[in-house]
Amino acid sequence: MSIDIDPLREADGITVTDHIENTQFEVYTDRPVEPRRRPESDHYFPVDASVAVETGSIEIPRVAVVETRAGDGTLLTHGDCYTMPDGTYHVGINPAPTKLYLAFDSGFSVSTTDRTTRIDLDTPGAVGLGFRSLHQTPAGTITTPTDPESLMGAVSLLGSALQTTSPERSFPTLRGHPPLVEPGDEFHAPERVEPVDSGVRIVVPPEYRYLYPVVSLAYYFAAEVVPGDAPRIEGDGWSYPLEPGFEARTAQVLRQSFHMDCLARTEGFYPVDLHERETTDLDLDWERLYDLPLAARLGEYLDVPFEAVEPELPQWTLTTDVRPDPANVEMLPFVAGELSIVRSPETVTPVDDDGGVGVGFLGGSDRSSSAATRREVPVGGVAPDGGALGDAEFVRGAASAEATRGADASADRGAVAAQTDFVRPEPVDTVEHAWVGDGVPLDANKATLDAYHRRLEAGQVEQSRISVLVVCNDEQMREEGNVADLYGLRDMVQFDIEVRHDLTRAEMRETLESDVDFLHYIGHVDDRGMQCAEEYLDLTDEDLEIGVSAFLLNACQSYQQGEALVHRGSRGGIVTLSDVANSPATTLGRIIARLMNSGFNLRTALHVAKRELITGHQYIVVGDGGTTICQSRSGAALVLNMDQRPDSSWDISTEIYPNGPYGLG
Known part of the structure; x- marks a missing residue:
């Protein structure tokens, strides 16, 4: 159990400890309480821990927005000051150090001060409190030998971070951070890192070049990864080959299954009119698919040819090339957590001299710094229009006195160190x-x-x-x-x-x-x-x-x-x-x-x-290329493309980039 709930000692209420995020906060009541365990299913949304207390009010020491749903999950209202009549309610309070949900049968009122948010029930009684870790940090570290077959045991536990196996795991808030992995002589997983029985198996040869590209699939499907000859994904009664074109097929499975989960989840917590649900022309019973176990649902997804859904798939965000080397095993949880398409190139193209178009003089290990002087290439590489830059355009190194401050510079200053090897990865579609x-x-x-x-x-x-x-x-x-x-x-x-x-x-x-x-x-x-x-x-x-x-x-x-x-x-x-x-x-x-x-x-x-x-x-x-200095106002980062028509009107298209905590989904 990642969350502990205990009565407060010096006040009325409970203290909530999240061992994954290492956070602790207090929830206050209007009387002493003894929390008793309740089924997690009491709550509309998935929770890690659930208790019930007898109280007439719930208060948290922060300003929050309170979202109220009816007993069937229909969203009724949200805000920080309102009243509701008698009824059965599911209430969410956000933000809080963990996801916090209430369930009760009573009319109530919501009020806030500059420091607190309070819910007062018209009739005191049993209030269910559900908590789910935000899980933005790993639950622990798995120690493992780094040979491919041993490493499969660690990769099989990446999905332990998922908060649900329903299509809602396509929401980033329901995908926790995978546990970390570090090399060791023996395999060991912390108690809080527990396998999820999703019914999905991924079979690959015990080689890094086959294991690394499936880490995102293993995480998203909570799949067991096992050694075998022919790469494939298996469920109860079905099998899907990952060859020919192993890496390309692996990427297609990730994109297709994720997209179809986003369509199926409109039958769940958020029954919205999704544009892609209408434009993805598939004769499928989405309500039935939503209710299937993960493995059975995935099997039906993969019965649909990739070509049938490809036109509606958004451009994927990230491709990561992970060289098939045991030294890279510690990066796998981070790569999987970003739901990256993964390639594992055995060979790599070194960068040879390419005529001085801006990177050709970046020599490999056989280049000396003196062979890479700025006088041997067009200064600055290329101009904005693609031509070579003239002498009048100075560069930001120190190749000449005109471009230097505070020190003289010799002709070979600024050359990249001789031991630096530059490589040219294969292009990506992401x-x-x-x-x-x-x-x-x-x-x-x-x-x-x-x-x-x-x-x-x-x-x-x-x-x-x-x-x-x-x-x-x-x-x-x-x-x-x-x-x-x-x-x-x-x-x-x-x-x-x-x-x-x-x-x-x-x-x-x-x-x-x-x-x-x-x-x-x-x-x-x-x-x-x-x-x-x-x-x-x-x-x-x-x-x-x-x-x-x-x-x-x-x-x-x-x-x-x-x-x-x-x-x-x-x-x-x-x-x-x-x-x-x-x-x-x-x-x-x-x-x-x-x-x-x-x-x-x-x-x-x-x-x-x-x-x-x-x-x-x-x-x-x-x-870390995912680093931001602030969040965009809408959560996602936007680029607007504007093209003027002959009649002086404008065509405007929007590109939306998943970013920071607002990741894929």
Whole structure:
């Protein structure tokens, strides 16, 4: 049991302890109570724990919205001040440290103060209280040997985090974070990590290249993963082959089953008129499907040809390439928790010289830094119109005296370190693309384990203001410093925005160690580090405690400095892989500022920026690409595309990107 419920000792009410989220809060009553266990089925929504108490009121020490449903689940009203007549009610209180639901038979009134929310019953009596962990952190850590067959036991437990096996698990709030996995000599799973009997089995050969691509399926289906020759998914009385085209078929199963769950759930808690329910032309009994066990429902889903639903499938959010290496097993719960399509490439294409279009001089292990001078490629790679940049457009490295502040620069300054291997992953059809394994990927997020662990440590921070620091260390780049005007253009979000110029080395150290939500750095970077007013600060050599949460290092070849920021404490950031010319870098910086201010995460912000600016492909994300600095007002991040017609009217289309706590579903 992940939630404990006990009577308060010094007040009337109960204390609720969530061992997954490590949270504790109090619920007050108007008299002493002795909570007694009640069936979880007493509540309309799924709960982890349920008790009943005799009381005339329920009060929680926070301002919340109270949502009231009739006994059959019909939504009646919601708000923070209203009355309801006699009846049978299911009541939800949000937000609370856990999901909190009440069930009772009585008229009642809702009232709030500046600190509390209170429900007073017209007739005191039995009130059922149901609690469900928000489960945004793992319930525990599974220790396992890392050979593929042993690892299958850990992957089979990823689905233990699901709050339900009904189609409602397509809602992100009903999918908890999978348990963590770490290497060990023997297999061990914590008591709170319990397998879910979904009736689904995934059979794959005991090899990493087959096991890694099914981790999201194992999580979403709460499936048991077992060794076998022919890759397939099995249920009671049915089997679905995953070959030919193993990885592609695995992705199709995830997309199709998830989409059909979203259609079937309209027969459940939220009977809404869903657009896709009408346009997905399938002659299916959705009410019957909704009531089937997971395995039987999945079997009927997979009887439908993928081609029949493909036209209505939205673009999937994320593809993650996980190299088939035992060193990557600890990343699997994070990848599965994002419901990522997973590929496991055995081979990878190294980046050879490609004619100097912006990344070709990023040599592999056989390149020396002197062979990668800026004088051997068009300065800055490509211009916004696709042509080579002329000498008049200076770059954000330190290749010449005109582009340098505070120090002389030799011809080979700014070359990427010789030991850096750049790889070119296969293209993806998803919005976002992450890479797990050795090498620096072009056009993909270089995901790292330490950054994902910081996502868990960050949790849901409740803060009233978001801090943004813009640092401009070059006089010629002051135009981009105006991005400060683009942060904070939000009615409901308060920003603390500061712009600083020409920081010294000591001031830059102090800045990086400060508790800043987002650092927008404008200046020069080369192999000596980040240029300051009088000298350089090399983050790969300095032992710093980094406090900056996320960043944009808008300077030439800033990958290694950004990687060092993540290694030393940041969650993630946007960096460059090559020389970047000042003008397009300024444009991209302004685009990123607007998108981050609007609630986009790092990966999606860069995805949108790349569509607007060809030089965006000189940038990648390092660390946790899902990092945001604030939430969008609607939950999802929006892009509006506007095209003017000849008659002066406009065509407007909307692209919606799942983001942060508002994930897929």
